Amino acid sequence: MTFKTLACAAFVAGLLVPVAASAGGAPPAFTRCEGCHRTEAGKNAAGPSLFGVVGRKVGTEPGFRYSPAMAAAGGVWDPARLAKFLAAPKDAVPGTRMGFPGLKNPEDVKAVVDYLQTLK
Ligand code: HEC
DSSP states (O other), rough: OOHHHHHHHHHHHHHHHHHHHHTTTGGGGGGTTTOOOOTTTOOSSSSSSOTTTTSSBTTTTOOOOOOOHHHOOSBBOHHHHHHHHHHHHHHSSTTTTOOOHHHHHHHHHHHHHHHTTTTT
């Protein structure tokens, strides 16, 4: 293999990575959630499992001890509500125990919410 072929192969591989990520993989911003959340069904960690969170009633993952604020918040997680919560958790649910300041970049919010919708 010549150097030119190698360089070309590396270039193509570099192009393929973002395509793969947009086809269902976790976006880069989601690495900020993974310290506390799992995406497998029923696996709670410092935070509740995010599997099936879109369409789930707020604060109802079995086996997870929510803050009184989250347990009492009511309603269902839909994409709009998730976007608000992830941009500023403590404004959206005052008293939440989620120790995360929020995603400041709206593109990150959108990418993470899109990804959460695939976890089902
Ligand atoms: C430092 C740990 C931590 C980080 C980082 C974190 N979370 Fe959380 N998350 C929690 C905890 C704890 C709760 C439960 C909060 C409560 O009970 O008030 C929670 C709750 C949630 C809920 C509500 C789930 C439900 O069952 O009602 C969602 C959605 C969520 N987190 C998404 C995310 C996303 C997406 C990220 C990354 C952008 C993230 N979290 C980052 C700890 C974390």
